[in-house]
Amino acid sequence: MNTTPQPDPRDRPARLTVGVVGAGRVGPALAASLQLAGHRPVAVSAVSDASRRRADLMLPDVPVLPPAEVLQRSELVLLTVPDDALPELVSGLADTGAVRPGQLLVHTSGRYGARVLDPALRAGALPLALHPAMTFTGTPVDVQRLAGCSFGVTAPEELRLAAEALVIEMGGEPEWIAEENRPLYHAALALGANHLVTLVAQSLELLRTAGVEAPDRMLGPLLGAALDNALRSGDGALTGPVARGDAGTVAAHVTELRRHSPGAVAGYLAMARATADRALAHGLLKPELAEDLLGVLADGASGPGRPPGSPGTPGTDGTPGTGDTPEEDQ
Known part of the structure; x- marks a missing residue:
């Protein structure tokens, strides 16, 4: 039995193996930016032909694998799927035992904070919500656009420094968003x-x-x-x-x-x-x-727009036109 003390993942060296679950426009760009910072992308999941092409373009030579295998290989996992698919994905990964204790699990949804990762937290993962306030094209230009990009950051207080460090390594600027304010932040x-x-x-x-x-x-x-x-x-x-x-x-x-x-x-x-x-x-x-x-x-x-002053429309002098009364504020 190995009795060697295991280091706290929050104190380990900054160079991490990185996996991406969901090769849309965001995930490959973030993984590529982390690669520039010295981290090592090791696996990506991609379903459609377009996502496979995108992964090949942005992360050449990184194998395309099922989500569970991506998690198996990675210390830092980027969950970059559509907002509505995120809760079910997290629950499924946790229920199947794919999540490992000490694994950094990062989602990029603007709508959700860290609580959507609670199933993974109970499995021992370290939950981070890092949302780049940027529009993505799915091409290498996205990596350049991350320079100076603000990220909406939500995480447990003890992981705040780790979350902010990752954002800075991607060239971004961390902006702390309270859990309850995430939907309003995203709506804005x-x-x-x-x-x-x-x-x-x-x-x-x-x-x-x-x-x-x-x-x-x-x-x-x-x-x-x-x-x-x-x-x-x-x-x-x-x-x-x-x-x-x-x-x-x-x-x-x-x-x-x-x-x-x-x-x-x-x-x-x-x-x-x-x-x-x-x-x-x-x-x-x-x-x-x-x-x-x-x-x-x-x-x-x-109905059809009519010039002011014509019957049924307000007059040009600021008074109601013929047959009209001022509209109440609806």
Whole structure:
């Protein structure tokens, strides 16, 4: 019987064998960045042809194995599967005895904190939630983008230093997120990044419809400046017809969107209403113009947009149009 004292995994040398369960866009990039820091990827699980190609591109010569075998070979395991699949995966690995005591088990879900790893914790694993606040392409450029990337970090207090050290080794910046705040944290990132892609894609399509030959070249400087201004000044960066209270322009927008891109109308109205509320709250939108504007948005939500002052729409002087009463805030 071996009586040699075993070192605490939290005090062991930093160079670890690394396994990846789920070769989506995130896992191979994180493993490749850990490899640059001196760790050694030893196994990856991949199901689809696309994930196998991605693993081969990002982690050449690393064998593709079933998840249980990945855990068997690895001291540090990255669980990089979709959020909804994570709880079942963790439970399954723990129930089958795949999890080893002292194994660092890291998931990259933004939604969950460390508690989703409780089944593995009971099996002796060391649970870490490290979510990179970055969008991934599944190509080597992702490793470069991790430089300076913030990570949402959640872990037991005794593992906090280990979690932060791993993030720093990947080139990131650790940002501690309390367990109960993980869903809100993730919602904020999705609101900013995921919805931004949809908005930009819609804008590109509409510009092409309007005859713009290079919509990406037109939007690039504008969006870059808007993002920089928003990060610097928050709501103080709001500009455009909604923030100015140009109800007639907004009504014209709604009319054209209904004609050329009906699917974009609901999103335009929702964002315009949110913009109006924020601009009004921060004193950028004059109250006397807000009533007219909000009436146009309400009218746009219920039917075809019409210029202010026409029957059934608010008047241009800020008073209700014929047959209308001011809308209550819903």
